[in-house]
Amino acid sequence: MGEQAPQGEARTRIIIVGGGTAGWMTAAAFGHFLEAGYEVALVESDAIGTIGVGEATIPHIRLFNQALGIDEDAFLRATQGTFKLGIAFDGWLREGHSYIHAFGDVGRDVGLCAFQHYWSRAARLGWAEGTGAYTLNTQAALAGKMHRGAPYTPQNVPVMPYAYHFDAGLYAAFLRKFAQARGVVRHEGMIQRVERDGQSGDITALHLADGRQIAGDLFVDCSGMRALLIGEALGAEYQDWRHWLPCDSAMAVQSPRVADLVPYTRSIAQDVGWQWRIPLQHRTGNGRVYASDYIADERVREQLLGGIEGKALHDPRVIRFVTGRRREAWKHNVIAVGLSSGFLEPLESTSIHLIQTAIARILKFLPGKQQHQADRDAYNRQFAFEMERIRDFIILHYWANQRDEPFWQACRAMTLPDSLCQKIDLFTASGQIHREGEELFSEVGWFQVMANQGLLPRASHGMAQTISEGDLRDYLDLLKALYAREVAQYATHEAFIARHCAAQMPMMVQA
Numbered sequence: 001m002g003e004q005a006p007q008g009e010a011r012t013r014i015i016i017v018g019g020g021t022a023g024w025m026t027a028a029a030f031g032h033f034l035e036a037g038y039e040v041a042l043v044e045s046d047a048i049g050t051i052g053v054g055e056a057t058i059p060h061i062r063l064f065n066q067a068l069g070i071d072e073d074a075f076l077r078a079t080q081g082t083f084k085l086g087i088a089f090d091g092w093l094r095e096g097h098s099y100i101h102a103f104g105d106v107g108r109d110v111g112l113c114a115f116q117h118y119w120s121r122a123a124r125l126g127w128a129e130g131t132g133a134y135t136l137n138t139q140a141a142l143a144g145k146m147h148r149g150a151p152y153t154p155q156n157v158p159v160m161p162y163a164y165h166f167d168a169g170l171y172a173a174f175l176r177k178f179a180q181a182r183g184v185v186r187h188e189g190m191i192q193r194v195e196r197d198g199q200s201g202d203i204t205a206l207h208l209a210d211g212r213q214i215a216g217d218l219f220v221d222c223s224g225m226r227a228l229l230i231g232e233a234l235g236a237e238y239q240d241w242r243h244w245l246p247c248d249s250a251m252a253v254q255s256p257r258v259a260d261l262v263p264y265t266r267s268i269a270q271d272v273g274w275q276w277r278i279p280l281q282h283r284t285g286n287g288r289v290y291a292s293d294y295i296a297d298e299r300v301r302e303q304l305l306g307g308i309e310g311k312a313l314h315d316p317r318v319i320r321f322v323t324g325r326r327r328e329a330w331k332h333n334v335i336a337v338g339l340s341s342g343f344l345e346p347l348e349s350t351s352i353h354l355i356q357t358a359i360a361r362i363l364k365f366l367p368g369k370q371q372h373q374a375d376r377d378a379y380n381r382q383f384a385f386e387m388e389r390i391r392d393f394i395i396l397h398y399w400a401n402q403r404d405e406p407f408w409q410a411c412r413a414m415t416l417p418d419s420l421c422q423k424i425d426l427f428t429a430s431g432q433i434h435r436e437g438e439e440l441f442s443e444v445g446w447f448q449v450m451a452n453q454g455l456l457p458r459a460s461h462g463m464a465q466t467i468s469e470g471d472l473r474d475y476l477d478l479l480k481a482l483y484a485r486e487v488a489q490y491a492t493h494e495a496f497i498a499r500h501c502a503a504q505m506p507m508m509v510q511a
Helices: 020-033 060-067 072-079 115-125 136-143 168-180 228-233 297-306 351-365 373-399 406-413 418-430 443-452 462-466 469-488 493-500
Strands: 012-017 038-044 082-084 086-090 098-102 163-165 185-188 191-196 203-208 213-215 218-221 238-240 249-256 265-269 274-279 283-290 317-320 324-326 334-336
Touching (some): 012 020, 020 038, 020 060, 020 351, 060 351, 072 493, 098 136, 098 443, 115 443, 115 462, 115 469, 228 334, 249 297, 324 373, 334 351, 351 373, 373 406, 373 443, 418 443
Parallel strands (some): 086 265
Antiparallel strands (some): 082 163, 086 098, 203 213, 249 283
């Protein structure tokens, strides 16, 4: 950021609108990667709050932090972070049923034959355990263990992948210091008016309430659900997906840390929607996602407060949303990042990942003063594909249920997107799972959710059919025992944090 642009060539001015996680992740990445030829500024107002409930992540966040050269333990201390090995889904199939969608591999492939074929044959024979029995991360999560780096039995056990839980507000503050140290300029102020070019329609400047004018060439809209630039100023159309994902409200509340730090997120199905529980070092994040057509806010409030550990640290706050996406995340000279581009509920902890991939796409295209419609079209196609495939994965959780409540019955009766139907039909017919293009969730992710929510293939790959039932049983038992022996050598999650990244406890927890 400190280098000068070539003589006679003006720098490209990038203006980020909005702070929070999206704004400061964008600013940190631009400040780190963009040097000669670019100026980066961020405009935010302390008077505008942020959503700030996205505290659970997937392993890709580690790549983002590593690319910026951020020390993992320092980051975890600064954000009151803990480790995450997967997500526990309690009651999603039916009351009393539970499984973990874990990071990493499930079982072990044999030659050209994927593990799900061996498992599905054993399941049809009636003696396979849930997929978690053959998954390193699930065994470690349920045992409350944590480990990073080379396994103790490296010739037979994979490296265990992990993500984080952290305080999103503290992460934004951490990245703000990082970005400003690399030349990003912060402007405090409320945007009063957006100025556009009369011919091109591009945004040329932001007018602040105190009379200042912030001019730019490329604007990144991180203003959250308000979508100040992409929505209010440019009128980018929003595609509503509530006919597939009917939840339209969330209620969030924080509670003290009163229990052991489990290394996984909890998603607990309720009569309408679900409740999250996210363990941090200093507190627990709790919330409810629900459909207001099926349940009143006051009833949700009662259920939420009755289901947390300890006393609430503040009154629950309600957040309204419309699940969907912008048809164009890049329109004119504005690119929407984060909630301004669309919303997918936090069921699979994808919100921060979508910020990360948007930043990566911007850096890949790296728009300058002159921008091209072909680039916009390609960016928007990639954005749409990513959002739609994650949407399908979330829909699967709702549709594949055996619960009795009206909300869940309606989810089970919905007409599914063709892209999801193809995934389900292929798996239930032959156990095959095809990962298309660069969609986020891998074959093992789809396998865990489909298998644990009641979908069983009618047939398996021929290679899985040819081995004897005795050899099949020995193979699965060996995998289970191997991972159990590995996990037994790990430290507890709490002991691991205490050794490597324990944060200083705040004097008081802020709401």
